[in-house]
Amino acid sequence: xxxxxxxxxxxxxxxxxxxxxxxxxxxxxxxxxxxxxxxxxxxxxxxxxxxxxxxxxxxxxxxxxxxxxxxxxxxxxxxxxxxxxxxxxxxxxxxxxxxxxxxxxxxxxxxxxxxxxxxxxxxxxxxxxxxxxxxxxxxxxxxxxxxxxxxxxxxxxxxxxxxxxxxxxxxxxxxxxxxxxxxxxxxxxxxxxxxxxxxxxxxxxxxxxxxxxxxxxxxxxxxxxxxxxxxxxxxxxxxxxxxxxxxxxxxxxxxxxxxxxxxxxxxxxxxxxxxxxxxxxxxxxxxxxxxxxxxxxxxxxxxxxxxxxxxxxxxxxxxxxxxxxxxxxxxxxxxxxxxxxxxxxxxxxxxxxxxxxxxxxxxxxxxxxxxxxxx
Numbered sequence: 031x032x033x034x035x036x037x038x039x040x041x042x043x044x045x046x047x048x049x050x051x052x053x054x055x056x057x058x059x060x061x062x063x064x065x066x067x068x069x070x071x072x073x074x075x076x077x078x079x080x081x082x083x084x085x086x087x088x089x090x091x092x093x094x095x096x097x098x099x100x101x102x103x104x105x106x107x108x109x110x111x112x113x114x115x116x117x118x119x120x121x122x123x124x125x126x127x128x129x130x131x132x133x134x135x136x137x138x139x140x141x142x143x144x145x146x147x148x149x150x151x152x153x154x155x156x157x158x159x160x161x162x163x164x165x166x167x168x169x170x171x172x173x174x175x176x177x178x179x180x181x182x183x184x185x186x187x188x189x190x191x192x193x194x195x196x197x198x199x200x201x202x203x204x205x206x207x208x209x210x211x212x213x214x215x216x217x218x219x220x221x222x223x224x225x226x227x228x229x230x231x232x233x234x235x236x237x238x239x240x241x242x243x244x245x246x247x248x249x250x251x252x253x254x255x256x257x258x259x260x261x262x263x264x265x266x267x268x269x270x271x272x273x274x275x276x277x278x279x280x281x282x283x284x285x286x287x288x289x290x291x292x293x294x295x296x297x298x299x300x301x302x303x304x305x306x307x308x309x310x311x312x313x314x315x316x317x318x319x320x321x322x323x324x325x326x327x328x329x330x331x332x333x334x335x336x337x338x339x340x341x342x343x344x345x346x347x348x349x350x351x352x353x354x355x356x357x358x359x360x361x362x363x364x365x366x367x368x369x370x371x372x373x374x375x376x377x378x379x380x381x382x383x384x385x386x387x388x389x390x391x392x393x394x395x396x397x398x399x400x401x402x403x404x405x
Contacts, residue, residue, distance in 0.1 A: 059142070060132065063110070070110060072178065073103070073170040076101040078097070078101075079238065080275075089115070089166040090167065090169050093160075094165070095240070096220045096238045098167075099154065102151070104152070108142060109142050111142060111154060112170075119131065120135065122152070123153050157222075159241075161242065187232055188281060189235075192258065192262070192287070193239075197238060198242050199220040199223030202219060203217045222385070224284075241261060245292075246258065247315050248290065252297050283323060283333070288336055289344060331402045333366055333392050335368055336366075337368050372384055
């Protein structure tokens with residue numbers, strides 16, 4: 031069985047091809063400054079993902095769920111970004127041009143050059159997974175000669191993605207299934223995965239609440255760690271920092287969980303003694319999880335998608351969850367089986383082409399439902 035579990039100590043870097051492209055044809059130069067102090071006026075930010083605010087200096091923002099991003103605007107020739115502690119890979123883009131990579135940058139202050147002295151927009155994407163611990167971002171600042179501008183408007187449309195390594199984008203830019211830990215670092219890019227592709231298609235804000243190796247009731251190989259529903263209420267993976275989702279009301283919630291529940295055989299010391307018992311527990315917990323999400327998001331359209339891995343076991347179980355939800359009265363729901371994937375990414379994960387197929391299948395479900403985005 032191909033491995034789907036990302037070890038919690040494994041950091042991930044941006045793809046080497048993206049790094050090479052960005053460095054050979056930069057649209058914005060980035061250089062480390064010798065002065066690491068946080069200086070200048072802070073740019074107001076549009077922030078995507080679960081981010082804990084209220085820190086100071088280089089730890090102004092802390093985050094651990096994948097897919098976080100920060101957007102600001104300024105007038106001038108340059109802007110500074112402050113990187114805090116923690117292993118992370120960033121992609122920095124000015125005015126929507128090809129991004130420049132900061133791969134596991136040392137904490138400190140970095141100057142980003144703009145192509146002219148006019149008005150610009152900057153976006154910083156976190157493209158790596160951070161299971162080992164939170165990472166920190168100090169924000170964006172206007173050096174002398176630069177004027178902060180109001181933050182870019184938050185899109186009216188919003189999508190939330192909940193899942194495992196397939197949603198994270200584990201090894202998705204790899205051209206080989208055989209990857210070392212370093213190569214997994216180099217080829218994981220959430221922004222090129224399903225969430226990034228669909229958010230660009232619909233012009234949405236998005237959140238990625240996904241953890242590699244985790245399931246609904248069972249993690250890969252039965253290893254002990256919080257499942258995704260257990261970790262979901264928290265902004266960090268510490269089980270004690272609650273997520274502040276009060277202002278987050280996505281019109282679409284996309285969920286893919288089951289790969290890690292079912293792709294490995296049960297062990298004698300696990301609590302399920304039969305596959306049927308695992309199925310029953312999975313279905314009941316998945317239904318409760320969606321119903322809990324429904325209470326917080328009364329108008330959201332849910333898309334539950336599944337691959338045909340594990341000889342179809344995942345897709346069959348997700349279909350049963352959909353049936354149970356509909357029997358309980360749920361109507362704003364689609365179940366989307368996805369077949370024909372190459373699993374050409376690291377360790378037999380979906381690659382970017384597969385991510386595009388998955389995004390297309392989800393998009394058809396969204397487009398086929400009237401009123402998803404409201405007026």
